[in-house]
Amino acid sequence: xxxxxxxxxxxxxxxxxxxxxxxxxxxxxxxxxxxxxxxxxxxxxxxxxxxxxxxxxxxxxxxxxxxxxxxxxxxxxxxxxxxxxxxxxxxxxxxxxxxxxxxxxxxxxxxxxxxxxxxxxxxxxxxxxxxxxxxxxxxxxxxxxxxxxxxxxxxxxxxxxxxxxxxxxxxxxxxxxxxxxxxxxxxxxxxxxxxxxxxxxxxxxxxxxxxxxxxxxxxxxxxxxxxxxxxxxxxxxxxxxxxxxxxxxxxxxxxxxxxxxxxxxxxxxxxxxxxxxxxxxxxxxxxxxxxxxxxxxxxxxxxxxxxxxxxxxxxxxxxxxxxxxxxxxxxxxxxxxxxxxxxxxxxxxxxxxxxxxxxxxxxxxxxxxxxxxxxxxxxxxxxxxxxxxxxxxxxxxxxxxxxxxxxxxxxxxxxxxxxxxxxxxxxxxxxxxxxxxxxxxxxxxxxxxxxxxxxx
Amino acid sequence: xxxxxxxxxxxxxxxxxxxxxxxxxxxxxxxxxxxxxxxxxxxxxxxxxxxxxxxxxxxxxxxxxxxxxxxxxxxxxxxxxxxxxxxxxxxxxxxxxxxxxxxxxxxxxxxxxxxxxxxxxxxxxxxxxxxxxxxxxxxxxxxxxxxxxxxxxxxxxxxxxxxxxxxxxxxxxxxxxxxxxxxxxxxxxxxxxxxxxxxxxxxxxxxxxxxxxxxxxxxxxxxxxxxxxxxxxxxxxxxxxxxxxxxxxxxxxxxxxxxxxxxxxxxxxxxxxxxxxxxxxxxxxxxxxxxxxxxxxxxxxxxxxxxxxxxxxxxxxxxxxxxxxxxxxxxxxxxxxxxxxxxxxxxxxxxxxxxxxxxxxxxxxxxxxxxxxxxxxxxxxxxxxxxxxxxxxxxxxxxxxxxxxxxxxxxxxxxxxxxxxxxxxxxxxxxxxxxxxxxxxxxxxxxxxxxxxxxx
Numbered sequence: 001x002x003x004x005x006x007x008x009x010x011x012x013x014x015x016x017x018x019x020x021x022x023x024x025x026x027x028x029x030x031x032x033x034x035x036x037x038x039x040x041x042x043x044x045x046x047x048x049x050x051x052x053x054x055x056x057x058x059x060x061x062x063x064x065x066x067x068x069x070x071x072x073x074x075x076x077x078x079x080x081x082x083x084x085x086x087x088x089x090x091x092x093x094x095x096x097x098x099x100x101x102x103x104x105x106x107x108x109x110x111x112x113x114x115x116x117x118x119x120x121x122x123x124x125x126x127x128x129x130x131x132x133x134x135x136x137x138x139x140x141x142x143x144x145x146x147x148x149x150x151x152x153x154x155x156x157x158x159x160x161x162x163x164x165x166x167x168x169x170x171x172x173x174x175x176x177x178x179x180x181x182x183x184x185x186x187x188x189x190x191x192x193x194x195x196x197x198x199x200x201x202x203x204x205x206x207x208x209x210x211x212x213x214x215x216x217x218x219x220x221x222x223x224x225x226x227x228x229x230x231x232x233x234x235x236x237x238x239x240x241x242x243x244x245x246x247x248x249x250x251x252x253x254x255x256x257x258x259x260x261x262x263x264x265x266x267x268x269x270x271x272x273x274x275x276x277x278x279x280x281x282x283x284x285x286x287x288x289x290x291x292x293x294x295x296x297x298x299x300x301x302x303x304x305x306x307x308x309x310x311x312x313x314x315x316x317x318x319x320x321x322x323x324x325x326x327x328x329x330x331x332x333x334x335x336x337x338x339x340x341x342x343x344x345x346x347x348x349x350x351x352x353x354x355x356x357x358x359x360x361x362x363x364x365x366x367x368x369x370x371x372x373x374x375x376x377x378x379x380x381x382x383x384x385x386x387x388x389x390x391x392x393x394x395x396x397x398x399x400x401x402x403x404x405x406x407x408x409x410x411x412x413x414x415x416x417x418x419x420x421x422x423x424x425x426x427x428x429x430x431x432x433x434x435x436x437x438x439x440x441x442x443x444x445x446x447x448x449x450x451x452x453x454x455x456x
Numbered sequence: 457x458x459x460x461x462x463x464x465x466x467x468x469x470x471x472x473x474x475x476x477x478x479x480x481x482x483x484x485x486x487x488x489x490x491x492x493x494x495x496x497x498x499x500x501x502x503x504x505x506x507x508x509x510x511x512x513x514x515x516x517x518x519x520x521x522x523x524x525x526x527x528x529x530x531x532x533x534x535x536x537x538x539x540x541x542x543x544x545x546x547x548x549x550x551x552x553x554x555x556x557x558x559x560x561x562x563x564x565x566x567x568x569x570x571x572x573x574x575x576x577x578x579x580x581x582x583x584x585x586x587x588x589x590x591x592x593x594x595x596x597x598x599x600x601x602x603x604x605x606x607x608x609x610x611x612x613x614x615x616x617x618x619x620x621x622x623x624x625x626x627x628x629x630x631x632x633x634x635x636x637x638x639x640x641x642x643x644x645x646x647x648x649x650x651x652x653x654x655x656x657x658x659x660x661x662x663x664x665x666x667x668x669x670x671x672x673x674x675x676x677x678x679x680x681x682x683x684x685x686x687x688x689x690x691x692x693x694x695x696x697x698x699x700x701x702x703x704x705x706x707x708x709x710x711x712x713x714x715x716x717x718x719x720x721x722x723x724x725x726x727x728x729x730x731x732x733x734x735x736x737x738x739x740x741x742x743x744x745x746x747x748x749x750x751x752x753x754x755x756x757x758x759x760x761x762x763x764x765x766x767x768x769x770x771x772x773x774x775x776x777x778x779x780x781x782x783x784x785x786x787x788x789x790x791x792x793x794x795x796x797x798x799x800x801x802x803x804x805x806x807x808x809x810x811x812x813x814x815x816x817x818x819x820x821x822x823x824x825x826x827x828x829x830x831x832x833x834x835x836x837x838x839x840x841x842x843x844x845x846x847x848x849x850x851x852x853x854x855x856x857x858x859x860x861x862x863x864x865x866x867x868x869x870x871x872x873x874x875x876x877x878x879x880x881x882x883x884x885x886x887x888x889x890x891x892x893x894x895x896x897x898x899x900x901x902x903x904x905x906x907x908x909x910x911x912x
Contacts (some may be wrong), residue, residue, distance in 0.1 A: 012507070031767070032767065032769070047595055072762050078698070091771060092767060092771055095668075098667075110835075127903050157662065157770070166661055169680075170754035183673075199672070199772075203601070203772050210734025210735075211885050213885065214885070215755075215757040216785055216853075216856050217639075217854045219755040220697065220750055220751070220854070222733060222739055222744045225759075226689065226757075226761050227689065230685070230758065231690045232691035234689075237683060239808065241676065243677070278665050278667070279664060279665050279678055279679070280810075283678055283679040283809050283810035284676050284677045293676040295672060297698060298676075299676035300677040301673075301683075301772075302683055302686065303682070303765050303772055303774070304765040304771070305763055305766075306779070307761055310760045311550070312489065313486070313780055314657050314783060315760070316655075316884060317884055317885070318757060318759070319760075325766075325770055327672075327675075352695065353695070354738075354739035355688070358900065387577070390742070394518055397672075398673045423673060427670060428670040428771070428772060430668065431667075
């Protein structure tokens with residue numbers, strides 16, 4: 001451990017947290033048009049923060065969607081180049097009434113910072129900027145060349161980034177990519193992630209009569225769009241949760257016996273997890289553990305169903321339309337386009353009579369896997385161990401960072417996923433927060449790792 | 457036709473419509489707490505209107521819920537007593553953006569008055585007050601004794617009225633009840649309705665994890681409440697729309713061959729109805745016509761399904777809860793309590809793993825049927841024929857006026873359903889309106905019928 005750097009982080013802690021709060025106050029919800037200017041505001045904020053940190057060529061770059069923030073520092077001649085990727089956009093905040101304090105008014109309680117984006121991913125992205133700034137200030141230079149790209153569309157599936165990366169292929173040349181947008185294995189248990197699931201999402205819209213109808217006068221004689229959407233959503237799974245879409249599992253690379261053995265060694269406590277989540281019954285694809293269901297098996301989940309009256313009391317209506325939002329998590333070697341085709345075929349086959357069904361595709365992400373024994377992965381494990389004092393767990397995870405597979409594909413370089421979040425931190429839900437213990441330790445892990453990367 | 461009365465209605469037309477507009481401006485939505493005072497305001501408005509019309513004992517009477525407006529005129533010694541029932545509460549107005557003009561700013565276009573409640577049921581209730589007022593002013597007396605009870609909870613299932621009627625049994629003694637809360641058979645085709653479906657409604661709430669979860673991290677390993685509610689809703693019907701709840705149809709009184717023959721004679725144009733509704737495919741319980749499916753067969757309809765994210769774009773969430781609102785329309789001899797028990801048993805049997813399900817009951821109404829050959833029914837047909845110049849159709853209808861069966865049960869007197877609405881008038885939907893042709897003719901039909909009732 002570099003003691004000077006350690007002291008520096010201690011001295012700067014309050015000002016770092018003040019800056020982070022400023023960043024978290026910007027409601028950069030990428031999925032909602034009403035926040036378009038806020039998303040851009042978050043990009044400008046990063047531009048200033050990277051300039052202040054000592055980076056060159058800092059720029060907010062247009063993509064057609066929300067912008068990408070770029071910066072570099074390329075003065076470590078003969079040394080490897082590390083590309084840091086993060087995202088400054090956040091998830092929507094509803095249901096707002098479940099937040100204990102306002103989502104965009106960051107509050108520190110119990111050594112945790114509460115705000116939308118605290119963990120996913122503003123807080124984690126911010127740590128990389130501050131770790132580099134610390135090295136530049138304390139050591140006068142970085143041990144490696146560095147490039148940052150921070151996007152504003154991760155929560156909507158990174159629609160613009162692949163084209164941006166493709167167009168800037170030469171400029172983004174690097175030896176490895178570091179991303180901190182995943183989680184630790186548990187409190188005090190650092191993890192390096194070597195696989196992520198991909199994403200394929202659709203919205204299903206069902207239209208029935210041209211206007212809402214009285215269910216007493218028309219009920220029984222026309223198809224109710226609510227029945228139709230329920231029938232479609234229910235058709236996707238059997239009672240055990242196995243996906244019923246034909247061919248859904250056919251390209252899944254089977255989990256190896258080595259992986260299964262390694263997961264068993266983690267002594268994952270399913271009962272504790274169930275208590276934490278507030279559920280009483282085990283549920284999911286038969287023959288797989290909780291870890292396997294979320295790490296190595298593909299899923300199909302409804303994220304919303306809507307239609308008709310949802311207010312207080314009753315309204316005896318047959319609505320003109322109803323719908324559902326569906327996302328699939330994909331594993332190697334599933335392809336998003338192929339899964340969308342299979343979903344379309346399934347819906348076409350299961351379309352209830354008397355309604356029209358339309359499908360809108362959301363953006364897609366490929367699944368990703370990187371060799372577990374790559375030096376960049378193993379070194380990350382060592383940096384964690386040094387700061388946390390315990391062995392690092394090497395994991396695969398259920399979530400998607402769509403751009404990871406793109407980096408792999410377009411730039412052809414290894415990706416290292418160094419997460420500092422905890423699964424209890426409510427990202428994508430009310431009361432998102434980030435444990436400051438991991439903020440403090442993370443700064444030290446990242447700066448140590450940049451030193452190690454100099455030797456790759 | 458009474459020519460003096462006819463001239464009177466012509467002279468008073470503008471002032472009648474001004475008064476009706478005043479009544480329609482009151483947003484008396486009974487299902488929403490925010491409109492509680494408006495509902496009461498509508499009751500006070502009626503109190504003034506009935507007093508002005510010349511009624512005695514006019515009062516806004518408490519029920520524990522929204523009040524009942526009572527009035528009587530009992531000076532026709534030795535003549536029958538007619539009890540008029542109506543309701544002054546209205547349905548919610550969402551989706552508001554589909555209204556061409558504001559729901560509570562009544563506008564006359566093309567000889568139709570547009571406003572929530574114009575047809576259901578403020579407009580029709582208002583006609584009875586004005587018909588009685590006309591007789592009192594022009595003839596100095598009513599041909600029969602009259603009582604009015606106008607409630608404010610019809611759209612939420614009349615929870616307080618049965619107890620009110622029971623408690624006021626002596627005071628409400630009458631020889632028949634007239635209700636105008638149903639529709640005509642079609643434009644220019646008057647109808648007297650001799651049967652109505654009953655109502656039994658529930659809300660189903662499904663709870664999964666204690667908070668919303670990220671569908672990437674937890675998808676596949678826990679039951680998704682959205683999948684569970686879809687599975688429950690989908691389990692209620694087979695692909696043809698036949699209800700799958702065990703015993704649902706067992707108490708249904710079969711439709712007679714005479715009734716089926718009479719319905720066939722109506723030459724109901726299913727194709728025209730489909731065009732009017734904007735649907736392309738015939739759908740419903742096999743073996744029954746469109747008319748039979750809506751008049752004589754029971755139904756189970758979802759009126760709303762909700763849970764998760766329904767905004768723009770995607771949010772990869774597994775929501776903590778989801779739900780649905782369900783109403784059944786019942787026919788003789790189904791009992792609401794029995795149907796609710798059967799629904800509970802069905803849901804219990806079909807409850808998906810991994811979630812808890814709770815059922816909330818809404819208010820109930822019995823189905824109703826009255827002998828087709830009763831003189832009060834036949835005389836109503838004659839009054840329509842006199843004003844409209846065409847034969848009256850005798851129908852059963854799909855909707856529910858829960859209190860009809862209660863009048864039958866508690867007061868033991870025949871109920872005559874004289875509707876002036878049209879099915880195209882969007883009651884319970886945006887752009888509700890009422891054809892003023894039927895307002896004008898209705899005043900004449902009602903006053904003629906009150907004369908005929910003097911001879912019962």
